[in-house]
Amino acid sequence: MINVAILGYGTVGSGVVEVLKTNQDSIDKRAGKKINVKYVLDLRDFEGDPVQKLITHNIEDILGDEDIKVIVEVMGGVEPAYTFVKRALLAGKSVVTSNKELVAKHGAELLKIARKNEINFLFEASVGGGIPIIRPLNKSLTADEITDIKGILNGTTNFILSKMVEEDLDFETVLKQAQEKGYAEKNPEADIEGHDACRKIAILSSLAFGMHVNYEEIYTEGITHITKEDIKYAKKLNCHIKLLAESKKIKNHVYAYVAPTMINEKHPLANVNGVFNAIYVNGNIIGDVMFYGSGAGKLPTASAVVADVVDAVKHLDRNIITFWSTKEMDLINIAEVSAKVFLRIAYNDEEKAKNKVEQILGIEKIVELDNVNGEFGIVSNEWTQGEIQEKITTLKQSESIRKVYNEIKWEY
Amino acid sequence: MINVAILGYGTVGSGVVEVLKTNQDSIDKRAGKKINVKYVLDLRDFEGDPVQKLITHNIEDILGDEDIKVIVEVMGGVEPAYTFVKRALLAGKSVVTSNKELVAKHGAELLKIARKNEINFLFEASVGGGIPIIRPLNKSLTADEITDIKGILNGTTNFILSKMVEEDLDFETVLKQAQEKGYAEKNPEADIEGHDACRKIAILSSLAFGMHVNYEEIYTEGITHITKEDIKYAKKLNCHIKLLAESKKIKNHVYAYVAPTMINEKHPLANVNGVFNAIYVNGNIIGDVMFYGSGAGKLPTASAVVADVVDAVKHLDRNIITFWSTKEMDLINIAEVSAKVFLRIAYNDEEKAKNKVEQILGIEKIVELDNVNGEFGIVSNEWTQGEIQEKITTLKQSESIRKVYNEIKWEY
Numbered sequence: 171m172i173n174v175a176i177l178g179y180g181t182v183g184s185g186v187v188e189v190l191k192t193n194q195d196s197i198d199k200r201a202g203k204k205i206n207v208k209y210v211l212d213l214r215d216f217e218g219d220p221v222q223k224l225i226t227h228n229i230e231d232i233l234g235d236e237d238i239k240v241i242v243e244v245m246g247g248v249e250p251a252y253t254f255v256k257r258a259l260l261a262g263k264s265v266v267t268s269n270k271e272l273v274a275k276h277g278a279e280l281l282k283i284a285r286k287n288e289i290n291f292l293f294e295a296s297v298g299g300g301i302p303i304i305r306p307l308n309k310s311l312t313a314d315e316i317t318d319i320k321g322i323l324n325g326t327t328n329f330i331l332s333k334m335v336e337e338d339l340d341f342e343t344v345l346k347q348a349q350e351k352g353y354a355e356k357n358p359e360a361d362i363e364g365h366d367a368c369r370k371i372a373i374l375s376s377l378a379f380g381m382h383v384n385y386e387e388i389y390t391e392g393i394t395h396i397t398k399e400d401i402k403y404a405k406k407l408n409c410h411i412k413l414l415a416e417s418k419k420i421k422n423h424v425y426a427y428v429a430p431t432m433i434n435e436k437h438p439l440a441n442v443n444g445v446f447n448a449i450y451v452n453g454n455i456i457g458d459v460m461f462y463g464s465g466a467g468k469l470p471t472a473s474a475v476v477a478d479v480v481d482a483v484k485h486l487d488r489n490i491i492t493f494w495s496t497k498e499m500d501l502i503n504i505a506e507v508s509a510k511v512f513l514r515i516a517y518n519d520e521e522k523a524k525n526k527v528e529q530i531l532g533i534e535k536i537v538e539l540d541n542v543n544g545e546f547g548i549v550s551n552e553w554t555q556g557e558i559q560e561k562i563t564t565l566k567q568s569e570s571i572r573k574v575y576n577e578i579k580w581e582y
Numbered sequence: 583m584i585n586v587a588i589l590g591y592g593t594v595g596s597g598v599v600e601v602l603k604t605n606q607d608s609i610d611k612r613a614g615k616k617i618n619v620k621y622v623l624d625l626r627d628f629e630g631d632p633v634q635k636l637i638t639h640n641i642e643d644i645l646g647d648e649d650i651k652v653i654v655e656v657m658g659g660v661e662p663a664y665t666f667v668k669r670a671l672l673a674g675k676s677v678v679t680s681n682k683e684l685v686a687k688h689g690a691e692l693l694k695i696a697r698k699n700e701i702n703f704l705f706e707a708s709v710g711g712g713i714p715i716i717r718p719l720n721k722s723l724t725a726d727e728i729t730d731i732k733g734i735l736n737g738t739t740n741f742i743l744s745k746m747v748e749e750d751l752d753f754e755t756v757l758k759q760a761q762e763k764g765y766a767e768k769n770p771e772a773d774i775e776g777h778d779a780c781r782k783i784a785i786l787s788s789l790a791f792g793m794h795v796n797y798e799e800i801y802t803e804g805i806t807h808i809t810k811e812d813i814k815y816a817k818k819l820n821c822h823i824k825l826l827a828e829s830k831k832i833k834n835h836v837y838a839y840v841a842p843t844m845i846n847e848k849h850p851l852a853n854v855n856g857v858f859n860a861i862y863v864n865g866n867i868i869g870d871v872m873f874y875g876s877g878a879g880k881l882p883t884a885s886a887v888v889a890d891v892v893d894a895v896k897h898l899d900r901n902i903i904t905f906w907s908t909k910e911m912d913l914i915n916i917a918e919v920s921a922k923v924f925l926r927i928a929y930n931d932e933e934k935a936k937n938k939v940e941q942i943l944g945i946e947k948i949v950e951l952d953n954v955n956g957e958f959g960i961v962s963n964e965w966t967q968g969e970i971q972e973k974i975t976t977l978k979q980s981e982s983i984r985k986v987y988n989e990i991k992w993e994y
Contacts, residue, residue: 189725189867200724202903294722300868302722309721310706310714312612313601313888438874441853448872455601456712456875456885462850463871473868476725484903491614491896 172201172483175209175232177254178245179221182268182295183210185472186242186479187221197476201483208238233257240482242475243267252276259283259291264486266478268295268471274369278382278496285489292478292490297370298323300470301463303449305481307377308492314453316378320416321449322442323370325465326354326361327393327413331401331430332443335410340398353445363392364413364428371415374449375426377492379419381499389427389504396430399539400576403512403547404432406537410440411578425502431579432512438462505556510534510580513562515571516545522570530561544572549580584613584895587621587644589666590657591633594680594707595622597884598654598891599633609888613895620650645669652894654887655679664688671695671703676898678890680707680883686781690794690908697901704890704902709782710735712882713875715861717893719789720904726865728790732828733861734854735782737877738766738773739805739825743813743842744855747822752810765857775804776825776840783827786861787838789904791831793911801839801916808842811951812988815924815959816844818949822852823990837914843991844924850874917968922946922992925974927983928957934982942973956984961992 176183190197190205198204209232210224232238233254241258243265245251251272255265259280267273273280273296284291294304298321307316322328326348333344345362348354360366372385393413404411414431417424433440438460442448447465452458464470481490513531517523524546527533532551539547553561558577565574588595602609602617610616621644622636644650645666653670655677657663663684667677671692679685685692685708696703706716710733719728734740738760745756757774760766772778784797805825816823826843829836845852850872854860859877864870876882893902925943929935936958939945944963951959965973970989977986 193725193727193867196727197725200903200905301871302718305722306714306718309893310717310889311885312892313605313609313885315605315608436853436855438850438853441848441850443848453885455605455888456882457879459713459873459875461871461873464869467869470868473723473725473865476867477722480724481721488900491612493612 171204171206172239173206173208173237174240174242174479175211175238176207176242176244177211177251178243179210179212179214179216180244181468182244182471182475185468186244186475189469189472189476197480201480203483205479205483208235229254233261238263239486240264240266240479242479243269243272244475245269246271248272248275255280256283259287259289262287262289264289264291264482266292266475266482268293268475270296270366270369270373274372274385277373277376278494281492281494282496285491288487288489290482290485290490292482294478295471295474297373298447298449298461299325299464299466300473301447301449301461301465303374303461304377306461307374307451308490311451311453311456314455316419316451316453318416318418318452319371319374319378319449320414320439321371321374322412322439322447323367323415323449323465324361324413325445325447326358328442328447328465329353329445330362331393331396331411331413334396334398334401338398341394341396362394364390367413367415367428371417371426371428375417375424376494378417379424379499380493381495381497383417383424383426383499383501387501389429391429393430395576397576399542400578402539403514403537406539407432407535407549408435409433410435412439412442414579414581420502423502424499425504425507427504429579431581433581505559506554508552508554509558510552511550511558512547512578512580513550513574514545514547514576516573517570518572519570523568526568526570527565530564531558583616583618584651585618585620585649586652586654586891587623587650588619588654588656589623589663590655591622591624591626591628592656593880594656594883594887597880598656598887601881601884601888609892613892615895617891617895620647641666645673650675651898652676652678652891654891655681655684656887657681658683660684660687667692668695671699671701674699674701676701676703676894678704678887678894680705680887682708682778682781682785686784686797689785689788690906693904693906694908697903700899700901702894702897702902704894706890707883707886709785710859710861710873711737711876711878712885713859713861713873713877715786715873716789718873719786719863720902723863723865723868726867728831728863728865730828730830730864731783731786731790731861732826732851733783733786734824734851734859735779735827735861735877736773736825737857737859738770740854740859741765741857742774743805743808743823743825746808746810746813750810753806753808774806776802779825779827779840783829783838783840787829787836788906790829791836791911792905793907793909795829795836795838795911795913799913801841803841805842807988809988811954812990814951815926815949818951819844819947819961820847821845822847824851826993832914835914836911837916837919839916841991843993845993917971918966920964920966921970922964923962923970924959924990924992925962925986926957926959926988928985929982930984931982935980938980938982939977942976943970
């Protein structure tokens with residue numbers, strides 16, 4: 171029998187207890203040992219709940235108990251999670267976490283401690299909820315050098331964008347509905363401004379490229395400026411707008427960003443809708459692979475946590491090597507990276523405006539909406555993103571152009 | 583340094599050598615040891631090729647060499663692969679294979695020998711080419727009880743069906759093109775009759791449900807009867823026709839089949855086109871997840887083989903538990919399983935024919951094509967597949983009906 175402790179009895183923590191109970195037989199069989207939850211750390215008492223007898227308010231009960239071999243950290247936030255996890259690893263206990271803030275900020279250091287102590291620090295649930303992605307990156311794509319990872323990594327924003335398309339609604343209306351249904355937080359900033367996706371792509375990049383990617387250096391843009399009209403333009407261009415997080419290797423350098431992006435409707439990522447997430451990976455041998463599933467939610471996340479617990483139990487005395495050095499990676503400034511961009515141009519003089527745009531940015535595609543007068547949308551030629559900003563500034567000075575706005579990254 | 587031997591220097595075998603060379607540094611780093619190919623077994627000499635100095639024609643050179651810790655079997659076919667692999671495992675050498683015939687037929691027995699000797703028998707490349715699916719099933723979905731696996735598991739048939747849709751061509755024309763391009767074999771039976779997909783779903787079912795599924799007992803139907811008109815009907819029904827392989831648990835029983843199936847165009851599997859494959863898995867906790875990638879091809883397959891070699895090297899003295907007992911699973915007879923079905927009805931009397939079909943099978947949807955006179959297509963109510971066959975026989979006896987044909991499984 172292996173004793174485990176769970177730090178935090180919130181949504182994920184209670185999900186973990188539920189999963190261990192629901193599938194106890196098959197889980198114990200796969201782990202090769204019976205998994206027993208000995209403690210649950212929480213400030214609350216949960217009076218009357220079966221979990222009550224496992225509750226402790228004191229982390230020392232857990233850290234000081236030699237019987238505890240695996241600790242599940244599902245409190246969220248950097249502190250006190252970081253202190254607890256670090257102490258647990260230093261005490262020779264393996265740790266499983268779903269905490270993306272913790273992993274993005276301190277993953278490299280915590281992995282190093284685990285490696286030194288021949289135990290494990292596992293975090294499958296920190297990215298993509300239930301989607302198996304961390305383990306495949308570590309264990310399945312080992313013959314490849316990863317060249318590109320791009321994904322829809324946030325369920326809330328994908329739900330909002332999908333609903334805007336399906337029901338022809340504007341951002342604010344859908345956000346309100348999502349909040350009412352519990353798909354978006356009361357304070358939705360972390361999701362809608364892209365911060366959540368940013369931490370996740372930082373974790374994936376660090377794993378794929380083997381060096382620490384500082385999430386604070388990743389260019390991050392949310393979806394709050396996306397309008398109904400943008401979505402109509404996208405449709406006319408046979409595209410879907412998705413909040414994409416990408417990390418790509420060009421020669422020996424990596425760039426990373428989070429930004430709404432127009433993707434061709436035939437691309438597998440374009441058809442990932444609702445709260446589903448997906449991660450598209452390119453390796454230099456395997457080509458393209460994609461992993462798809464529920465990006466969040468109590469049970470999918472708990473499933474990933476428990477799968478990590480099983481792996482931790484199967485490797486109690488052996489570190490599962492993970493390449494993520496503490497050395498920090500220099501990301502390329504996004505301004506130096508080439509891209510095409512979708513732009514809306516409101517004009518004073520249509521013909522002159524079109525000529526001007528063609529002359530400055532180049533026009534790969536041009537599109538107009540039936541119900542929107544006085545403007546057109548274009549897809550530009552490819553320039554570095556620094557050049558694009560300069561060219562937009564130039565366009566804005568043209569008399570024929572009233573407004574240049576709502577630029578959206580164009581992928582295909 | 584770890585010495586490995588490769589049995590067979592065909593497409594996959596030469597791919598493995600190429601991958602090990604291309605990404606040698608990162609592969610050795612992930613394996614924790616340098617991987618050295620010491621022998622390649624082949625009947626040919628490959629004179630002038632750098633591989634020539636590694637070639638042996640004698641399996642005893644390999645089996646008798648204590649230096650060899652891992653053997654890669656990429657010969658294909660059951661014999662002599664089975665004899666070689668079994669002897670290798672009995673001699674304490676781990677084996678990695680891409681051979682789906684071997685795994686489908688003897689997987690349970692070979693896994694048992696590996697388990698007994700604390701070595702490994704790995705076969706990620708036997709299903710889905712480069713797509714990581716065997717390892718995720720074994721290692722990532724361990725918290726779940728799998729309830730359903732369905733997939734597009736054959737690249738050739740998916741290429742043919744995709745091309746028939748895109749270019750409005752008939753089966754024979756596209757098959758010929760596929761043969762010219764090397765996407766289909768000269769003797770394409772194993773692909774187009776569904777046998778290849780059948781072996782792969784047998785392997786996945788055995789792993790997911792932990793008992794040996796005999797591929798000979800899986801209902802298997804190919805795509806040779808699918809016509810241009812069927813595809814037009816599907817389009818009108820907002821569907822795509824895919825060769826689906828499915829294995830599903832109902833209560834404590836499992837049924838499995840391979841058959842062309844109409845899938846709603848919004849389902850992620852519907853948008854898997856060309857030579858790509860995908861596997862959709864439902865677990866009782868995680869919900870739906872999907873794995874997508876190149877289902878075949880020299881390099882993707884070699885990538886999966888080499889990833890297994892890395893895993894074998896990392897676990898030289900420890901069996902990675904795989905649940906696939908030698909006990910044979912009783913599959914439910916497909917005739918007892920409920921389904922809806924698409925059918926084409928050529929009539930002598932339109933109104934009477936429609937009434938008859940409504941009365942016997944029930945009509946969920948009805949659809950007619952602009953350019954096809956004298957017939958309509960329907961989606962039936964749900965019946966067991968045995969009942970459906972009986973009802974079709976009854977319909978065929980009706981005077982108002984000239985022909986009932988091209989039934990296709992209806993999924994959504």
